Amino acid sequence: xxxxxxxxxxxxxxxxxxxxxxxxxxxxxxxxxxxxxxxxxxxxxxxxxxxxxxxxxxxxxxxxxxxxxxxxxxxxxxxxxxxxxxxxxxxxxxxxxxxxxxxxxxxxxxxxxxxxxxxxxxxxxxxxxxxxxxxxxxxxxxxxxxxxxxxxxxxxxxxxxxxxxxxxxxxxxxxxxxxxxxxxxxxxxxxxxxxxxxxxxxxxxxxxxxxxxxxxxxxxxxxxxxxxxxxxxxxxxxxxxxxxxxxxxxxxxxxxxxxxxxxxxxxxxxxxxxxxxxxxxxxxxxxxxxxxxxxxxxxxxxxxxxxxxxxxxxxxxxxxxxxxxxxxxxxxxxxxxxxxxxxxxxxxxxxxxxxxxxxxxxxxxxxxxxxxxxxxxxxxxxxxxxxxxxxxxxxxxxxxxxxxxxxxxxxxxxxxxxxxxxxxxxxxxxxxxxxxxxxxxxxxxxxxxxxxxxxxxxxxxxxxxxxxxxxxxxxxxxxxxxxxxxxxxxxxxxxxxxxxxxxxxxxxxxxxxxxxxxxxxxxxxxxxxxxxxxxxxxxxxxxxxxxxxxxxxxxxxxxxxxxxxxxxxxxxxxxxxxxxxxxxxxxxxxxxxxxxxxxxxxxxxxxxxxxxxxxxxxxxxxxxxxxxxxxxxxxxxxxxxxxxxxxxxxxxxxxxxxxxxxxxxxxxxxxxxxxxxxxxxxxxxxxxxxxxxxxxxxxxxxxxxxxxx
DNA sequence: ATTAGGG
DNA sequence: CCCTAAT
Numbered sequence: 001x002x003x004x005x006x007x008x009x010x011x012x013x014x015x016x017x018x019x020x021x022x023x024x025x026x027x028x029x030x031x032x033x034x035x036x037x038x039x040x041x042x043x044x045x046x047x048x049x050x051x052x053x054x055x056x057x058x059x060x061x062x063x064x065x066x067x068x069x070x071x072x073x074x075x076x077x078x079x080x081x082x083x084x085x086x087x088x089x090x091x092x093x094x095x096x097x098x099x100x101x102x103x104x105x106x107x108x109x110x111x112x113x114x115x116x117x118x119x120x121x122x123x124x125x126x127x128x129x130x131x132x133x134x135x136x137x138x139x140x141x142x143x144x145x146x147x148x149x150x151x152x153x154x155x156x157x158x159x160x161x162x163x164x165x166x167x168x169x170x171x172x173x174x175x176x177x178x179x180x181x182x183x184x185x186x187x188x189x190x191x192x193x194x195x196x197x198x199x200x201x202x203x204x205x206x207x208x209x210x211x212x213x214x215x216x217x218x219x220x221x222x223x224x225x226x227x228x229x230x231x232x233x234x235x236x237x238x239x240x241x242x243x244x245x246x247x248x249x250x251x252x253x254x255x256x257x258x259x260x261x262x263x264x265x266x267x268x269x270x271x272x273x274x275x276x277x278x279x280x281x282x283x284x285x286x287x288x289x290x291x292x293x294x295x296x297x298x299x300x301x302x303x304x305x306x307x308x309x310x311x312x313x314x315x316x317x318x319x320x321x322x323x324x325x326x327x328x329x330x331x332x333x334x335x336x337x338x339x340x341x342x343x344x345x346x347x348x349x350x351x352x353x354x355x356x357x358x359x360x361x362x363x364x365x366x367x368x369x370x371x372x373x374x375x376x377x378x379x380x381x382x383x384x385x386x387x388x389x390x391x392x393x394x395x396x397x398x399x400x401x402x403x404x405x406x407x408x409x410x411x412x413x414x415x416x417x418x419x420x421x422x423x424x425x426x427x428x429x430x431x432x433x434x435x436x437x438x439x440x441x442x443x444x445x446x447x448x449x450x451x452x453x454x455x456x457x458x459x460x461x462x463x464x465x466x467x468x469x470x471x472x473x474x475x476x477x478x479x480x481x482x483x484x485x486x487x488x489x490x491x492x493x494x495x496x497x498x499x500x501x502x503x504x505x506x507x508x509x510x511x512x513x514x515x516x517x518x519x520x521x522x523x524x525x526x527x528x529x530x531x532x533x534x535x536x537x538x539x540x541x542x543x544x545x546x547x548x549x550x551x552x553x554x555x556x557x558x559x560x561x562x563x564x565x566x567x568x569x570x571x572x573x574x575x576x577x578x579x580x581x582x583x584x585x586x587x588x589x590x591x592x593x594x595x596x597x598x599x600x601x602x603x604x605x606x607x608x609x610x611x612x613x614x615x616x617x618x619x620x621x622x623x624x625x626x627x628x629x630x631x632x633x634x635x636x637x638x639x640x641x642x643x644x645x646x647x648x649x650x651x652x653x654x655x656x657x658x659x660x661x662x663x664x665x666x667x668x669x670x671x672x673x674x675x676x677x678x679x680x681x682x683x684x685x686x687x688x689x690x691x692x693x694x695x696x697x698x699x700x701x702x703x704x705x706x707x708x709x
Numbered sequence: 710a711t712t713a714g715g716g
Numbered sequence: 717c718c719c720t721a722a723t
């Protein structure tokens with residue numbers, strides 16, 4: 001399962017990115033302290049203390065004037081960092097890019113920092129007017145972040161930071177060896193914390209950071225941290241971002257794991273937000289779309305200002321009439337497909353490769369790597385907290401007991417978007433918050449068999465087949481958001497809806513407290529929630545539910561059940577705000593919610609086709625589905641197609657709500673009949689034709705009894 | 710806007 | 717269901 005979330009560092013919905021109105025001179029000052037990761041590692045302690053001091057100073061007089069101008073380092077840290085300078089110098093040698101530190105901040109306004117309420121935001125960076133400056137700034141920033149980290153160590157936040165820091169450090173692909181060693185040493189120290197954290201948080205799935213080529217966006221992907229050896233890569237800085245970009249869009253940076261469709265490029269807004277996106281799976285997409293389409297979401301505020309709404313309105317007005325932006329969609333689609341393929345390959349549920357990353361790096365392996373799960377985390381009392389999906393192995397003991405050992409859960413994908421002005425520390429916190437938010441809420445364990453979710457809690461393992469060794473291999477567990485939600489009774493809707501309903505809401509609830517200006521927030525959590533679920537789960541849910549319940553899953557269910565965000569439970573200060581999917585997917589057309597045909601609908605369809613024949617779907621629609629707005633003629637056609645297929649396969653192979661054999665027989669009969677009468681269709685379709693046909697035994701209706709032509 | 714087919 | 721191509 002994957003979760004996507006968007007975190008907003010602006011707890012209060014401020015535009016952090018906005019540059020203060022203060023005179024340039026003022027704004028320009030910078031107080032970056034630079035610290036390399038190396039530095040961080042090696043002189044960790046020193047830095048910590050130093051950082052603290054610096055921070056204090058900065059906070060107090062953050063406005064140290066600095067000449068942002070052309071000097072890189074000199075300018076940087078001039079004021080504030082003075083003390084720590086020596087250390088810094090050492091540290092600074094390494095380029096941030098190399099280090100993979102992600103932070104990029106160009107200008108931070110004081111207000112912004114305040115808004116972010118990040119302790120970390122101590123650094124102000126000069127406004128950079130020229131590209132070079134930007135670049136430098138970025139570098140500087142990175143160093144700053146490390147400093148911050150050090151400083152924060154003590155605070156709780158620090159923990160998270162450290163955690164992250166460790167990962168990061170390890171992750172660095174290109175980092176110098178020495179650094180490595182440093183990290184190692186540190187590692188031990190924090191090992192514990194990290195472990196713990198990891199478990200709690202479920203491990204951050206993140207790793208690859210990269211700045212997207214798209215000038216406007218920085219994209220960081222965080223691969224799932226897998227085992228203890230957090231091998232995460234933070235190539236983020238690798239691709240130098242075109243300076244120009246920064247200069248123009250300096251305020252906005254996106255960090256995130258993307259999904260298929262996500263197009264970071266679009267984010268030019270000046271926003272300081274983290275977005276956690278949900279996983280990309282196909283299913284996930286659907287879900288998302290579903291959500292989007294739902295009333296709830298619609299009503300939800302959006303950040304129009306920042307987002308670039310799709311021209312076509314993003315959502316379709318109605319299911320049937322959907323307009324697509326071909327360009328956009330196409331791109332997205334492509335990605336999707338890639339993704340799917342990728343997904344297929346991976347045995348375990350993988351998190352979809354970051355979208356953007358995928359497109360760029362786009363290698364299956366990559367995805368795999370990211371997919372790692374936290375090996376260390378065992379499922380314990382609350383092991384579930386660790387993360388999302390786990391793959392399990394189970395052993396059967398001699399007695400009737402079945403033993404399961406869950407090696408790990410996978411961490412959901414998280415998409416984060418932060419403004420350039422955000423500090424690394426804030427980023428970390430945001431990530432942490434996002435993770436904790438996800439995990440913090442009620443989580444419920446799901447059981448998967450063959451990738452399908454086993455919903456019936458009352459069945460015994462034996463009945464479910466979980467006691468069988470054979471099935472154990474296919475057994476899976478998932479961590480889903482607990483569904484406290486009210487509305488939808490699970491049983492009632494066997495369909496996939498449950499997921500939405502029950503799961504999403506909860507997560508969502510929590511982070512909404514501080515909706516940002518843009519209303520993106522609301523969705524973010526939702527996404528997470530959704531993400532949490534495994535795609536496979538979703539899919540399977542659907543079927544399984546149906547089979548188990550054996551109830552007609554009449555599609556009458558409103559596709560958009562109102563998801564109501566639950567009250568956030570605990571996320572207090574989380575800047576994490578859900579971001580509306582729109583931002584990501586806004587460009588993409590949303591996939592319509594799935595609405596299985598009910599038997600009655602099938603009946604009507606069959607009847608209509610018997611009379612009108614195939615190839616006249618519009619007429620079929622008009623005749624039998626006039627009132628069913630959600631059924632387009634294309635849908636009918638497709639349904640017929642599937643019906644024919646269904647009728648031809650063995651009953652055992654059929655899935656979903658069973659269609660009476662009688663109807664299937666009629667389907668075959670009609671299909672055969674009309675296949676032979678293609679040419680005539682036009683002529684005879686009228687009532688007369690029907691009558692006419694009726695007489696002959698070969699008429700579809702005649703064949704209704706099961707006779708075939 | 711429909712239809713037909715592939716995905 | 718979606719998408720595309722061809723009507």
